[in-house]
Amino acid sequence: MVKNEERTGVVLRLGSNGEGIIKDENFTVFVPFVLVGEKVKYKVLKVKGNIAFGKAIEILTPAEERVRPRCHVFGKCGGCQLQHLKYKEQLKFKGKAVKDCLSKVAFIETEVPPAVKSPEEYNYRNKLQLPVREENGVVKIGFFAPNSHRIVETTDCPIQKGAFGKIVETLKKYISQSGITAYNEEKKSGKLKHLVIRFVEDCAIITLVLSDRSLPQKELIIDLFKGLFEKFSLYINVNKNDNNVILGDEFILVYGSEKYECKEMGVIYEMGPRSFMQVNDGMRSLIYKEAFAAAEIDENTVVIDAYSGAGLLTAMFAKSAKKAIGIEIVKEAVEIADKLKADNALEDKMENVCAPCEEVLPNILKREKESGAKCVLILDPPRQGVDVAVINAIKESLPDRIVYISCSPQTLSRDLGLLTGTLADLGGGSIGKNPVPETPLYDILSVKPMDMFPQTKHVETVTLLSRRKDEPRVQVTMTCKSD
């Protein structure tokens, strides 16, 4: 097999990124945007050993599950990987991806249902981030192509909330009428870098990211946005850096309210331009409800919410539990959580700790267990998963229930393997199959993938673990099945 060669093959299965896997002679070929069972003509883009990467040229026998993608830049912009697959099949794919990952990474064989469907398959993203660039004298607004800073221009994005085409049109009108310069990455010049919009209930929080504090023809852009949104705020964000980070530290309010008040599961919270919020409102709500139901708390339960962000879930638990303790590393997020505590009169029931979980969780778990309280631990870590120190602290203190919310099947599998004893910390930063498997300290009661990001490869999973009470903790020697 050589680069640029055109070949045909049949797709055997989809990989974890949603790409098709074809066996062709001795090669395993990865071809995106194709489906299982399809015979495809593909062009070889790269060969490395007996692995190759290809690009589909023609689908010779389309699968029944194939649908026409709604987006006219699908496959070019890098945002979605599965728009060509029927939504019901996307849900099955995500359930299977989690199940296979648990088996492959952690040797855990458990039932995993198809992902719970999102209330909205399209138009669900409440956050829009559009780079604005000047390339060879032409202003371009769109999305970055995969692994590059080349702009793919588009007038529509079917997964976004809001009137995408009109937003782009309005911004282009403002650029041409005001003469504001767009950022040029090569020359590191130009003023306007990004447009960011947060859709919060019936309001839009608009941020123009600029290289300095001055916005030319302020009134013009306000008037143009008035034609688009009934209720909005306009901010300038100043970002003088020439790196990949979109937002700088300074926000200046130009028009509208500073913040908007929202309510979810009885908790009042404020949304501003820098608030963190999951991108799919309907699914976020379902995940919080799922976590809440799984935790089975009562007024005697202490909930420890590790990796708590801005504290919304901590506050929800604090309302019904004896106490909820949030642990979060980012100071600004903890300040928001403290405001949440005050605004919801939860001073006696909510504690926000600003520190790395690996440093403080061991003592907090120990303290709460020693108090005799029924203890539920919520884990909602970033993609890297949970630190080994956290796993060890859990194994030491044994909270009654654990609800693990994960955005990465890989690290979820690793952490569940460590918690249930199929994997072990082998030292020197290496984690592998446990040579001396223990009787598990926890039972996995359910693994529920939830479709936070329809049309994409990404999947969120809520897993419920319950401490084993009945069986003594005995070491068993087991012959591990070979890899």
Ligand SMILES: C[S@@+](CC[C@H](N)C(=O)[O-])C[C@H]1O[C@@H](n2cnc3c(N)ncnc32)[C@H](O)[C@@H]1O
């Ligand atoms: C997936 S978010 C969870 C957000 C939150 N549970 C929610 O529902 O909005 C993960 C959070 O973990 C925080 N984080 C990352 N590493 C951490 C650490 N070592 N200790 C504590 N928090 C950490 C991040 O700042 C982020 O807010």
